[in-house]
Amino acid sequence: MKALIPTRIAVILYGIVIALFGLIHFVHADIMVAAVPIPGGKIWLYITGLALLLAGIAFIINRYVRLAGYLLAFYIFLVILLVHTPHAFEDLTSMTMLMKDVGLLAGAILAGNTGK
Template identity: 35%
Template sequence: MKISTRKIGIILFTLPFIVSGLFHFVNGKGMAMAISAFPFAEFLIYFSGATLIAGAIAIIINKFVRLASLLLALELFIITISVQVPGLINPQTMQDSMIGLLHNVSLIGGALLIHHLSRKSTL
């Protein structure tokens, strides 16, 4: 069985989405407290967990890659603006929020790169 660096890269890129999506289901109630100001916070947590997993699987199996990568980038942008950016204001959460923000920015960049590259050939 031949495994290419391209396939390894795709799996490594999508792994954080799958793990994070699973965490949304394991700790949905706890995560919902972080966005309790939003209506239907708990539903949003479970929904976003499902979309993270679905997007990662779509990229891994090479189906709807352009759509999945663009939607993952959009979802991460919304999460970054609504969770990490407000945390930068509080000195007690500033460092953790900055780490999350930088993490999300790098994943957004990767998702946009996959979106761009997938129009030229299959991933």
């Protein structure tokens, strides 16, 4: 089935946002390292930053979109489970971050479903 032009534009915009999140992992690793719940700290930020960057590129160039979308959804699910859920009900900011990531997870699945 042929994707509609607005759907393709939405996937490209989503890819740009995800790629920017990946770049943020590199630029602000020193700040973000405190939120990493597993040993290894910065190395995980660099690995996930690269993965986010590659997923964003896959969405933009329309290659490996299904794989990128589903792997991104799995990664975001882990972030929700390991990073946000333990602190979700402590304050409004934590709950907002959790809800944002649920939206990003849904977007990753939807974007992945547009791929071949």
